[in-house]
Amino acid sequence: MLAVEEKQPVETGEQVAPKSHQESSSDFSDGPIDPKAESRLVTKLDFIIFPTFFVIYMMSFLDRINISNARIQGMVADLDLTGNRFNVALFTYYISYILLEVPSNMVIKRFRPSLYLSTLMFCWGIINMCMGFVHSYSALIGLRFLLGIFEAGVLPGIIYVTSMYYKRHEYQKRMSFFFCSTVVAGAFGGLLAYAIAKLGGHHGFAAWRWIFIIEGAITSTLAIIAAFLIIDWPEQTKYLNAEEKELLRRRLAADVDDSCRMDVLNKTSFKMIMSDYKIWLGALVYMGVGVPGLSGTFFLPTILLEFNWKAQEAQVRTIPVYVVAGGTMLIGAWASDKLRHRFSFFVAGTSLVTIGYGMLLAQEGKSRDYKFGAVFLVFGGAYMVTPMALAWLQNNLSGHWKRAFGSSIQVTIGNIAGIIGSNIYLVNEAPTYVTGYSVSLAMMWLGMICATILAVLMWRDNKKRDAGERDDRLNLPEDVKNNLGDAYPTFRFTL
Numbered sequence: 001m002l003a004v005e006e007k008q009p010v011e012t013g014e015q016v017a018p019k020s021h022q023e024s025s026s027d028f029s030d031g032p033i034d035p036k037a038e039s040r041l042v043t044k045l046d047f048i049i050f051p052t053f054f055v056i057y058m059m060s061f062l063d064r065i066n067i068s069n070a071r072i073q074g075m076v077a078d079l080d081l082t083g084n085r086f087n088v089a090l091f092t093y094y095i096s097y098i099l100l101e102v103p104s105n106m107v108i109k110r111f112r113p114s115l116y117l118s119t120l121m122f123c124w125g126i127i128n129m130c131m132g133f134v135h136s137y138s139a140l141i142g143l144r145f146l147l148g149i150f151e152a153g154v155l156p157g158i159i160y161v162t163s164m165y166y167k168r169h170e171y172q173k174r175m176s177f178f179f180c181s182t183v184v185a186g187a188f189g190g191l192l193a194y195a196i197a198k199l200g201g202h203h204g205f206a207a208w209r210w211i212f213i214i215e216g217a218i219t220s221t222l223a224i225i226a227a228f229l230i231i232d233w234p235e236q237t238k239y240l241n242a243e244e245k246e247l248l249r250r251r252l253a254a255d256v257d258d259s260c261r262m263d264v265l266n267k268t269s270f271k272m273i274m275s276d277y278k279i280w281l282g283a284l285v286y287m288g289v290g291v292p293g294l295s296g297t298f299f300l301p302t303i304l305l306e307f308n309w310k311a312q313e314a315q316v317r318t319i320p321v322y323v324v325a326g327g328t329m330l331i332g333a334w335a336s337d338k339l340r341h342r343f344s345f346f347v348a349g350t351s352l353v354t355i356g357y358g359m360l361l362a363q364e365g366k367s368r369d370y371k372f373g374a375v376f377l378v379f380g381g382a383y384m385v386t387p388m389a390l391a392w393l394q395n396n397l398s399g400h401w402k403r404a405f406g407s408s409i410q411v412t413i414g415n416i417a418g419i420i421g422s423n424i425y426l427v428n429e430a431p432t433y434v435t436g437y438s439v440s441l442a443m444m445w446l447g448m449i450c451a452t453i454l455a456v457l458m459w460r461d462n463k464k465r466d467a468g469e470r471d472d473r474l475n476l477p478e479d480v481k482n483n484l485g486d487a488y489p490t491f492r493f494t495l
Helices: 035-078 085-108 113-133 137-151 154-163 168-199 207-226 242-255 267-274 277-305 311-339 343-361 368-395 400-414 416-421 434-466 471-475
Strands: none
Touching: 035 085, 035 113, 035 137, 035 154, 035 168, 035 207, 035 242, 035 277, 035 311, 085 113, 085 137, 085 154, 085 400, 085 416, 113 137, 113 154, 113 207, 154 168, 154 368, 154 400, 168 207, 168 277, 168 311, 168 368, 267 400, 277 311, 277 343, 277 368, 277 400, 277 416, 277 434, 311 343, 311 368, 343 368, 343 434, 368 400, 368 434, 400 416, 416 434
């Protein structure tokens, strides 16, 4: 079931990407694209691709954060999670997760995504179930580390696969719809934890253990089904016939010049990837804006518990927060795709987050409703721009290898936000959590500053390309010129 590389010129030290829709020879007309046929194809892809990936990432996120629901259902006392032990359990996951994201995107190129991603999903579901049976802190740490190993390849893999099917300005709203899976996971996690809590004591298992056991079992079962539903690479997929594959190739070539390819990995292309400012700034943007969302997700039940609600009441009140976050995410995605513009939405998101944290840092003597309202602002602003950071970078990368490295590097560095977010809400600072709120606000502004630099540099580069100042690259040797990716002079960046 392996998707073996069609060309591997090892004698030259080069690696060639699997033959893609952009490379396929055409037996069809290169005339105008029928808009009705194109619309039918895009609708078909939407129904095939995103419902499955939505469920996969929803379960990935749920299995990552359900420890926060388990925390307020008795896990702390049972496993003696005193001091900063809970924080350590959170960030241990991110050690393996971060280390394996880039290697995973190199591996997925050699496999069918349907086989690779479903296998990862089945394994992490089993590991999540096992956490319901632990009796020691050390066992919990070990399983969190293993969970990170098997979840590492999910997000960069999904971003990579989906980016091969859509035009650049179709991608944001779809990516935001996909990221609503995290919102559903957060809301559903609170609702499910509320329901599962009633199982506490059944068969001798505490409520927090049932959270892991039931959610892990659901994940592993869905993984078996997903193996038959996940879409593979465009040249492999069973869902499209030859005519549809050719239409896909042509519509993507019309969006990005077919010359803007990077299908061969060699020393020259690797150097271009590693020196691309967009990848590194895009990664810092994702890391910065990710801290408010991730840290909030980890500690939202605990924060609401500090607002003097009981445990089950706090679980339920996470739901409207995630509903509002999903709303801002979808509205921002629709508007940014409509305007073909991203940067201004980072300004709007940062403004909402700044107001929210400002309110929380000045919460002394304020009512519970005041503090609860501030939480809505933080989540609304942070969740609006988190998926946008991913889509914005993918909009501005071209070529098989550029996208493979770009998405995995961005997610790898971006997920340092998980390590930061899991260590800033300190038990001894409850209920005000000054460090947590202050660091989250600072990281949001780091993301905003990097987004500003990124937008300015791309704007300047577009101006130079419009003036013909990059046309000297057309005189490069053919093998180099045909492997430039988004460095090809005809490519234009989305601001």
